[in-house]
Amino acid sequence: MGLPRHHFSLITGLLLMSVSVCSSKLTCEEGHSGPTHESMQAVFDLKAFRPAVNLSNPTAANISFTLYAVLGVNEKTQILTTFLWLRLYWHNEFLIWDPEECDGATRISLPVNHLWSPDIIVYEFVDDDVSQACPYVYVNHTGHIRWDRMLRLVSACNLKIFSFPFDVQNCTFTFGSYMHTIRDVRVSPALTFKEMSGNSKRYLEASGEWELVDILGETSILQFGIDEWDIITFWVVIKRRPVLYVVNLLIPSSFLMLIDILSFYLPPHSVDRASFKMTLILGYTVFLLIMNDLLPSTANGTPIIGIYFSVCLALMVISLLETVIITNVLHHSSMKYQEVPNWVRVVILKHIANLICYRWPEDVHLTSVKPQNKRVDSSNDTSGPRIIEPASQAPNQQPTSNQTTHSISAVPELQQICQHLGDLRAHLTSLQKENELQEQWCHVGYVLDFLLFRIYLLLITFYALVIISMWCVWISQT
DSSP states (O other), rough: OOOHHHHHHHHHHHHHHHHHHHHHHHOBBBTTTTTTTTHHHHHHHHTTSOOOOOTOEEEEEEEEEEEEEEEETTTTEEEEEEEEEEEEEEOOOOOOTTTTTTOOEEEEEEGGGOOOOOOOTTHHHHBBBOOOOEEEEEEEESSSSEEEEEEEEEEEOOOOOTTTTTOOEEEEEEEEEEEEOTTTTTESSSSSSSHHHHHHHHHHOOTTTEEEEEEEEEEEEEEEEEEEEEEEEEEEEEEEEHHHHHIIIIIIHHHHHHHHHHHSSOTTTSSOOOHHEEEHHHHHHHHHGGGGGOOOOOOOOOOOHHHHHHHHHHHHHHHHHHHHHHHHIIIIIIHTOOOOHHHIIIIIIIIIHHHHTTTTTOOGGGGGGSOOOOOOTTOOOSSSOOOOOOOOOTTTOOOHHHHHHHHHHHHHHHHHHHHHHHHHHHHHHHHHHHHHHHHHHHHHHHHHHHHHHHHHHHHHHHHHHHHHHHHHHHOOOO
């Protein structure tokens, strides 16, 4: 089916115009700086065509950028938002003129929407381009075009937050043509990767939470089926500044753990240590709820600082359980007036006490907590009440009748007094035994408290050393 006559004539005119443009340079008029509008309008009419005299020759495009700011890092959606100053170069073989004929004009600015431009995109782009438009380009008399534009880049990035807040992220920016293969457009960097990294560090060095470590890159060819595309892959390495999180998260948590450790020095028998520890756990829980917004969250894993807070909370709960055990030993067992078992005396009061170097009070000796195997002879006990008996008489002396009558009448009163004294002695003996049992169980509780406190200190010290060592390794690697 043939083309209409007016369409055929239009295509013929464009081809003739392109032949005339390609065969000659842009014209200039005397007294005017730069090419004439008529000659440039002929180039504008060829916007839909790649600006090459011989279409078998690819158009060279050069790319460079400066990382100006890191606007945000969304760990949950794995998205990095940055702001780039993008500079794009390419060659238009139709926009060439002689500066001597054009009053020395070597560079002019033209609207970019009137010229052909390479379709360079970032393959990791995952959002609409809402960047501020830059409508003009600079055109050199040799036909080289420079287009400077600002790019708000929302890109997908595999964020690894296990070492938060000492994490280092490595995100990829891949620049390349969306449609044109290497037969039409060849893409290469305009500056060395080291120069791009140095320029970016000068502008990003005082920019918010993130610090630029380096920008690396390489050029390669992307092959898909039988087609091949030129691409430039940039690796942007950024490091988080951890001061905010150390001050707001790690230091307050360390202070609360320090208070929990010092709470072991509260006397367990006279102070309600359990209530103090429960209040401390409640305060730590409220602290975690308040600071939850500062912690990153992903479906892939939990940062080590979250594990750190969970373990700290678990250690506080273990500390509370230790206090409950000691309280039970000091109060519950002693209130039952049970004798301390012999194995408890041997294992806890002897071996464990020697192992942890437990210092006995000056007025307490180990013999006071040993079982008393000897029975107390009531006849030799001068502290207990004595039974009052009538005065002894000579064996040869016979009591008179008056004395006999008086002693018989005094026996009921003496028996009643002796009964009261016996009850009093039994009560005092019971109190003394209770005090001895309480003292023995108190020593058992003190030794256990001292032992569990040492174990608790070892756990916290080991845990702190592991966490600090891991963070130091990550910091040194950056």
